[in-house]
Ligand SMILES: Nc1nc2c(ncn2[C@@H]2O[C@H](COP(=O)(O)OP(=O)(O)OP(=O)(O)O)[C@@H](O)[C@H]2O)c(=O)[nH]1
């Protein structure tokens with residue numbers, strides 16, 4: 001019997017790189033079809049590479065969502081930038097995701113400071129790709145927010161640099177163009193057995209994923225007041241009655257004065273964070289969740305080696 005006509009299985013890694021806020025985590029979640037990486041309106045949300053698994057026919061695409069690449073200042077920034085590039089180096093294919101809306105605003109002269117920084121980062125990434133000789137797929141994101149003419153002009157400019165093999169126009173937000181990008185990614189995957197079981201979507205340890213979900217809520221709620229000062233750790237994850245899980249987490253802040261911000265008036269802010277995190281966790285874990293949040297001061301968490309090791313980041317960069 002000849003079985004050679006069956007399509008071979010393929011599997012590999014695709015790194016998604018791009019400036020902070022380009023929409024990398026949104027794209028990964030959309031491709032995977034569930035939330036594996038947290039998303040906020042704040043830049044530098046993703047702190048360490050998060051893997052999401054997406055199937056396309058006989059191909060398994062392991063997406064590596066990387067921290068936004070930017071000009072590093074703090075130790076945490078440097079570690080994040082390094083891990084983003086490592087993710088790209090180890091991958092079978094690289095997708096450079098560009099926030100088309102921000103880039104066009106820069107060209108028009110209507111950009112805010114954050115959008116200008118974002119365009120600088122795009123240039124840095126392009127230059128780094130060029131000097132490394134590494135080819136990437138260009139994906140123009142947020143096309144739901146831009147005019148077609150401006151988008152085409154911008155894409156032409158970027159493409160001319162010669163570092164991209166292909167270009168896709170997408171909206172990670174509403175899904176437009178994302179399937180075409182997915183099919184292209186799957187054609188780039190090497191032949192071989194799948195790396196994860198077919199029904200697995202994430203490989204983040206569940207305690208870490210749970211902590212990330214709460215960190216997302218902290219960011220969403222207090223991002224103006226607490227820029228990057230908070231981090232979340234799951235301290236206990238235990239089976240409870242009736243198939244439920246009991247999760248205890250600590251939100252670490254850097255100064256006692258920040259406690260009032262996290263708690264909010266009459267504890268309202270912390271309550272909101274807890275309620276919304278629990279709602280997501282119930283959906284993701286598909287079981288009842290009892291969530292207990294504590295707030296503690298840990299002045300120097302950004303300088304603690306253990307914190308980096310837990311996230312797979314390199315402390316000494
Ligand atoms: N309108 C629109 N907004 C989008 C799109 N994709 C992402 N966003 C929004 O852009 C913001 C940033 O999205 P993220 O997915 O967190 O971006 P990121 O690239 O992972 O950011 P970092 O982790 O900080 O590097 C969020 O507010 C998203 O909702 C899109 O296609 N259209």
Ligand SMILES: [Mg+2]
Pocket residue numbers: 024025026037038039045046065066067068
């Ligand atoms: Mg992200």
